[in-house]
Amino acid sequence: MNNSDKTSPSKPLRASAVPHWDIETDIAIVGFGGAGACAAIEAADAGATVQLFELASASGGSTALSSAEIYMGGNGGTPVQQACGYSDDTENMLNYLRACFGNQADEDKLRYYCENSIAHYQWLTGMGVPFKMSELKERAIMALTDDCLLYTGNEKAYPFPEHAKPIPRGHNLEIEGDNGGPLLMKLLTEAVEARENVTVHYESRALTLVQDDNDVVVGIVVRINQKEHYVKASKGVILCAGGFCMNEEMVRKYAPQFDCGLTPIGNPGDTGSGILMGMGAGGATINMHECFVSLPYYPPSSLTYGILVNDKGQRFINEDCYHGRVGYNALLQQRNSKRIYMITDVEGYGDYERMSYLGAQVAGTGDTIAELEGELELPSDSLQQTLESYNRNAAEGNDPLYHKSDAWLRPIEPPFVALDCTLGRGPFYPFFTLGGLDSLPTGEVLNADREVIPGLYAAGRTTAGIPRTAAGYASGMSVGDATFFGRMAGKAAAAR
Amino acid sequence: MNNSDKTSPSKPLRASAVPHWDIETDIAIVGFGGAGACAAIEAADAGATVQLFELASASGGSTALSSAEIYMGGNGGTPVQQACGYSDDTENMLNYLRACFGNQADEDKLRYYCENSIAHYQWLTGMGVPFKMSELKERAIMALTDDCLLYTGNEKAYPFPEHAKPIPRGHNLEIEGDNGGPLLMKLLTEAVEARENVTVHYESRALTLVQDDNDVVVGIVVRINQKEHYVKASKGVILCAGGFCMNEEMVRKYAPQFDCGLTPIGNPGDTGSGILMGMGAGGATINMHECFVSLPYYPPSSLTYGILVNDKGQRFINEDCYHGRVGYNALLQQRNSKRIYMITDVEGYGDYERMSYLGAQVAGTGDTIAELEGELELPSDSLQQTLESYNRNAAEGNDPLYHKSDAWLRPIEPPFVALDCTLGRGPFYPFFTLGGLDSLPTGEVLNADREVIPGLYAAGRTTAGIPRTAAGYASGMSVGDATFFGRMAGKAAAAR
Numbered sequence: 001m002n003n004s005d006k007t008s009p010s011k012p013l014r015a016s017a018v019p020h021w022d023i024e025t026d027i028a029i030v031g032f033g034g035a036g037a038c039a040a041i042e043a044a045d046a047g048a049t050v051q052l053f054e055l056a057s058a059s060g061g062s063t064a065l066s067s068a069e070i071y072m073g074g075n076g077g078t079p080v081q082q083a084c085g086y087s088d089d090t091e092n093m094l095n096y097l098r099a100c101f102g103n104q105a106d107e108d109k110l111r112y113y114c115e116n117s118i119a120h121y122q123w124l125t126g127m128g129v130p131f132k133m134s135e136l137k138e139r140a141i142m143a144l145t146d147d148c149l150l151y152t153g154n155e156k157a158y159p160f161p162e163h164a165k166p167i168p169r170g171h172n173l174e175i176e177g178d179n180g181g182p183l184l185m186k187l188l189t190e191a192v193e194a195r196e197n198v199t200v201h202y203e204s205r206a207l208t209l210v211q212d213d214n215d216v217v218v219g220i221v222v223r224i225n226q227k228e229h230y231v232k233a234s235k236g237v238i239l240c241a242g243g244f245c246m247n248e249e250m251v252r253k254y255a256p257q258f259d260c261g262l263t264p265i266g267n268p269g270d271t272g273s274g275i276l277m278g279m280g281a282g283g284a285t286i287n288m289h290e291c292f293v294s295l296p297y298y299p300p301s302s303l304t305y306g307i308l309v310n311d312k313g314q315r316f317i318n319e320d321c322y323h324g325r326v327g328y329n330a331l332l333q334q335r336n337s338k339r340i341y342m343i344t345d346v347e348g349y350g351d352y353e354r355m356s357y358l359g360a361q362v363a364g365t366g367d368t369i370a371e372l373e374g375e376l377e378l379p380s381d382s383l384q385q386t387l388e389s390y391n392r393n394a395a396e397g398n399d400p401l402y403h404k405s406d407a408w409l410r411p412i413e414p415p416f417v418a419l420d421c422t423l424g425r426g427p428f429y430p431f432f433t434l435g436g437l438d439s440l441p442t443g444e445v446l447n448a449d450r451e452v453i454p455g456l457y458a459a460g461r462t463t464a465g466i467p468r469t470a471a472g473y474a475s476g477m478s479v480g481d482a483t484f485f486g487r488m489a490g491k492a493a494a495a496r
Numbered sequence: 497m498n499n500s501d502k503t504s505p506s507k508p509l510r511a512s513a514v515p516h517w518d519i520e521t522d523i524a525i526v527g528f529g530g531a532g533a534c535a536a537i538e539a540a541d542a543g544a545t546v547q548l549f550e551l552a553s554a555s556g557g558s559t560a561l562s563s564a565e566i567y568m569g570g571n572g573g574t575p576v577q578q579a580c581g582y583s584d585d586t587e588n589m590l591n592y593l594r595a596c597f598g599n600q601a602d603e604d605k606l607r608y609y610c611e612n613s614i615a616h617y618q619w620l621t622g623m624g625v626p627f628k629m630s631e632l633k634e635r636a637i638m639a640l641t642d643d644c645l646l647y648t649g650n651e652k653a654y655p656f657p658e659h660a661k662p663i664p665r666g667h668n669l670e671i672e673g674d675n676g677g678p679l680l681m682k683l684l685t686e687a688v689e690a691r692e693n694v695t696v697h698y699e700s701r702a703l704t705l706v707q708d709d710n711d712v713v714v715g716i717v718v719r720i721n722q723k724e725h726y727v728k729a730s731k732g733v734i735l736c737a738g739g740f741c742m743n744e745e746m747v748r749k750y751a752p753q754f755d756c757g758l759t760p761i762g763n764p765g766d767t768g769s770g771i772l773m774g775m776g777a778g779g780a781t782i783n784m785h786e787c788f789v790s791l792p793y794y795p796p797s798s799l800t801y802g803i804l805v806n807d808k809g810q811r812f813i814n815e816d817c818y819h820g821r822v823g824y825n826a827l828l829q830q831r832n833s834k835r836i837y838m839i840t841d842v843e844g845y846g847d848y849e850r851m852s853y854l855g856a857q858v859a860g861t862g863d864t865i866a867e868l869e870g871e872l873e874l875p876s877d878s879l880q881q882t883l884e885s886y887n888r889n890a891a892e893g894n895d896p897l898y899h900k901s902d903a904w905l906r907p908i909e910p911p912f913v914a915l916d917c918t919l920g921r922g923p924f925y926p927f928f929t930l931g932g933l934d935s936l937p938t939g940e941v942l943n944a945d946r947e948v949i950p951g952l953y954a955a956g957r958t959t960a961g962i963p964r965t966a967a968g969y970a971s972g973m974s975v976g977d978a979t980f981f982g983r984m985a986g987k988a989a990a991a992r
Contacts, residue, residue, distance in 0.1 A: 103755045253934075256598070256599035259599045280944065313897075335829075336655075385885065400876065448506040448772055449506055
């Protein structure tokens with residue numbers, strides 16, 4: 001193929017233009033991260049032959065780079081939830097997720113996910129994924145112990161308890177340190193490799209889909225060893241190629257509010273190529289403007305006793321929220337604010353220098369609030385009013401403005417410390433994308449009329465899945481979504 | 497065509513499936529609003545034959561329903577700006593628009609628009625559009641006099657003067673009352689009808705585009721008198737079919753944050769059909785999640801002396817901003833607030849009952865702030881702190897928190913009045929969509945790779961144009977964009 005340099009993922013090849021089929025299979029899968037691995041396992045277990053194409057030299061994707069907490073619950077609770085004394089129910093989990101994403105949610109996906117979450121737990125343990133029957137009770141971004149269950153979202157933070165009973169649903173793998181992602185992908189990779197009807201190709205770049213004259217997806221073109229391979233996939237193609245946070249041009253075009261100096265987190269293959277391939281085949285994209293973003297100001301959790309203020313010295317959020325919700329509000333809701341500060345005291349500052357991921361610098365200190373206010377160049381009296389009022393109420397266990405839980409309320413005492421949490425002035429603001437192909441819970445990709453494109457499936461961050469905004473995100477939702485809907489796509493394609 | 501009921505705008509018809517051509521023309525235009533009219537005039541003046549299809553029984557579109565202020569300036573200033581003593585320059589106008597839309601802006605479109613804005617003024621006056629050499633100095637949502645020039649955006653409001661010298665750029669037509677839209681469309685309609693090479697079809701529904709095997713757009717299928725007409729357009733099709741605010745399903749899918757009980761403003765044909773047709777032909781959509789939204793709390797302008805507060809009793813914006821920016825912040829930035837109040841005094845309340853479009857009810861009154869605070873059930877001391885601090889600074893002509901211009905600063909005096917500006921509790925929150933097809937300044941529609949789709953053009957709210965968010969919107973930007981880029985599309989198609 002001489003014109004290969006002109007190939008764009010968003011330009012499908014017509015089947016009539018395929019010179020010959022190099023590979024014939026039931027199902028072709030693009031991407032060997034969490035979604036692709038689970039799709040391959042389920043498709044193979046349903047008897048289909050699978051060819052799995054991965055751009056990198058090894059499996060992993062962004063799942064391997066993550067902590068791989070998995071968000072699960074409902075139906076009375078997972079065995080871990082039950083062992084730790086929690087009883088979860090499906091409607092409660094569903095109500096929580098609805099509160100997280102509001103009108104942005106896909107009700108069908110939420111319901112399907114909640115109803116089948118326990119079954120997903122069982123499937124994962126069947127793959128050898130270890131979960132300890134224990135709970136980590138700290139407020140943590142991730143578990144560094146081998147404990148399993150932890151609150152990974154806003155379940156306990158206002159206003160979510162008004163919508164659903166707080167239950168921890170983050171399931172950390174039984175391994176010390178932040179090593180859940182590598183372990184999960186090691187286990188899933190072994191499961192894939194153990195299946196004889198799956199063939200894995202590494203260092204293989206999917207170039208474009210192949211569609212017949214009725215727009216049915218019948219295959220894919222893959223470049224392996226600098227040569228195009230035409231792959232016929234009689235049951236379909238499953239795109240599990242990640243999101244687009246590594247594609248600056250796409251971020252600027254589709255999620256411009258996040259094109260502002262954030263740090264993309266994900267694997268280098270998160271270039272949106274799967275999304276573009278789907279678009280080229282007629283797939284509709286939704287939620288493209290939304291990203292996960294975070295201000296990871298804990299650990300140390302003691303900073304949760306502090307307050308976040310804008311350049312008016314006003315608070316803007318209950319500081320016991322999940323770091324993603326805080327990041328979203330600091331970045332978008334407060335986008336007109338030139339500064340964001342964390343105001344704390346010596347006790348709250350605690351182990352900050354040793355433990356923090358944040359990278360925020362000390363912007364000022366003061367023996368009085370007035371002194372700190374002056375040092376931060378905040379309007380006269382602004383921080384003084386905010387902090388005096390906060391302290392007066394905190395002493396009584398109240399936060400009448402933002403309803404921070406009384407577990408995190410205590411007066412902030414002199415001497416005071418301010419951390420500069422302003423984007424661009426030091427702190428780490430990671431992000432990745434939450435928009436992608438519109439799809440059914442079965443992974444079937446939809447066109448603008450929400451009709452299925454025959455033969456095309458997708459899962460993971462190539463789709464718009466469970467998590468739709470950082471304001472409602474919880475750790476474990478992406479790996480949960482990718483592994484769960486990856487499985488569903490594998491099953492559905494195999495049954496086609 | 498028996499399967500016409502299955503027609504979807506997002507499914508183009510293959511040229512090979514066209515049974516015969518009922519109409520042959522150089523250019524087919526969908527929609528006879530401001531964009532379509534201007535496209536038809538320019539195309540005809542360049543010598544092309546034009547067939548113009550309008551769903552309604554008359555021309556007008558949303559332009560006729562608007563005030564039809566037109567946002568123009570740059571290049572030393574329009575004759576009206578100059579007559580009123582303003583000198584505008586292109587870079588200043590461009591800097592203002594960049595500040596309005598940030599990363600969401602299309603730099604090419606902004607620059608082209610600013611560089612050619614004076615020429616657009618001349619073209620409009622050549623069509624007989626009357627502009628009086630006078631300025632309306634009130635803070636107004638629209639001019640009810642026949643005066644021309646007024647500030648229609650955030651030009652004078654913080655932080656915009658930090659980015660560009662404030663210049664009024666809204667040009668109101670010379671007609672009493674809110675009658676600019678009907679007058680503009682009457683004049684443009686007469687200009688269209690005067691051109692012998694334009695044929696207008698009313699009550700004609702564009703069903704779908706026709707594409708050849710190379711994906712070139714070669715025509716369109718239109719239903720007239722319950723019969724499909726196949727229209728061959730050898731130079732191209734121009735989609736000027738408005739936005740999608742009247743399509744609840746599309747709003748929920750693409751702009752879910754605006755699917756919350758706002759009032760769509762536009763014509764009933766704003767169903768997104770033009771956008772869907774473009775998508776079906778391979779066009780990429782951008783900015784689909786953004787809408788214009790407004791909290792039209794003036795007139796009376798005296799309410800600008802008041803303060804807007806959230807359910808924490810905190811201010812959140814300089815109240816001298818344009819009503820769209822205020823609406824955006826009240827709705828999105830303050831989405832976690834259960835209440836939004838306008839706090840004013842008797843003098844500020846003034847003529848509210850007689851003049852207002854807002855429809856907000858009085859939520860409380862008080863001889864003291866504490867009394868009002870209690871009546872509004874705001875946290876104890878919250879409104880008191882806010883108002884005491886505001887008044888103390890306002891007396892000195894300062895607003896250290898939000899930088900409201902000193903022209904609108906004075907202490908708010910007892911007795912106090914609060915208007916309930918909460919969405920769903922009375923006030924009018926109008927909206928319309930700001931997302932659509934990605935296109936070049938020439939109106940050429942782009943695919944996901946930003947390559948031109950040959951034969952396909954679009955203008956007006958079918959595209960993502962100059963205005964990209966209500967936070968930076970100014971009245972006159974949509975009619976300015978629609979008429980200007982409508983012209984460019986007409987010219988470009990005629991030259992193809």
